[in-house]
Amino acid sequence: MMQSNYQVSTQAGGLSAESHKVLRNTYAMLGLTMIPTVIGAFIGMSMNFSWMQGSPIMSSLIMLAVIFGMFFLISANRNNSMGVVLLLGLTFMLGLMLGPILQVALNLRNGAELVGLAAGGTGIIFMTLAGIATTSKRDFSFMGNFLMIGIILLIVASLANLFFQIPALSLALSGVAVLLFSGFILYDVSRIVNGGETNYVMATLGIYMSIYNLFVNLLQLLMAFAGDRE
Numbered sequence: 001m002m003q004s005n006y007q008v009s010t011q012a013g014g015l016s017a018e019s020h021k022v023l024r025n026t027y028a029m030l031g032l033t034m035i036p037t038v039i040g041a042f043i044g045m046s047m048n049f050s051w052m053q054g055s056p057i058m059s060s061l062i063m064l065a066v067i068f069g070m071f072f073l074i075s076a077n078r079n080n081s082m083g084v085v086l087l088l089g090l091t092f093m094l095g096l097m098l099g100p101i102l103q104v105a106l107n108l109r110n111g112a113e114l115v116g117l118a119a120g121g122t123g124i125i126f127m128t129l130a131g132i133a134t135t136s137k138r139d140f141s142f143m144g145n146f147l148m149i150g151i152i153l154l155i156v157a158s159l160a161n162l163f164f165q166i167p168a169l170s171l172a173l174s175g176v177a178v179l180l181f182s183g184f185i186l187y188d189v190s191r192i193v194n195g196g197e198t199n200y201v202m203a204t205l206g207i208y209m210s211i212y213n214l215f216v217n218l219l220q221l222l223m224a225f226a227g228d229r230e
Helices: 002-013 017-044 050-054 056-076 081-096 099-106 111-136 141-164 167-193 200-226
Strands: none
Touching (some): 017 099, 017 167, 017 200, 056 081, 056 141, 099 200, 111 167, 141 167, 167 200
């Protein structure tokens, strides 16, 4: 009886016990994923990515295929320890893929400052939106279809721009990406809070990808508008 009263009170006055546990485990796992990401990024900064520049379209398609393949494997193993291992492996690989943009950024006179601003901005956006989703407990699931359509269009437009190489379009896509992935953070945290996502591995994967892409696109915008190339 006391346990039943506790569950009702937690659902009425705050997060349910299950949602709180998933949210806590997700944030802990997010912190852990930053370790292989940072290690991968440091290694990536010393790698030669000229093969990607030689065939940007093919390399982008290969990367997308590998990433979506990892998504499938993580989802298939989300209820066992292999899912955690695969998730950490994915974050290491994505850290490596930060190499090219970090190499370009750090060649700027104020590159280190821009990287710090992008990281700080990403952190502020994440904490603000996660706080809104957690404290308001509003259901943002209605955003799901809009966000999925948006991300599909963004991927298609980004691949198309590999052919056209239009700088203004690239910047516009980065701006749209910042908005979309900010929306995904709100959506994903809201799903956890409202019981729509009960697996912390999949919750971590979704939020991590939003944070990762938010950082990359913020850095691209900062490099374009505030990069000191002299």
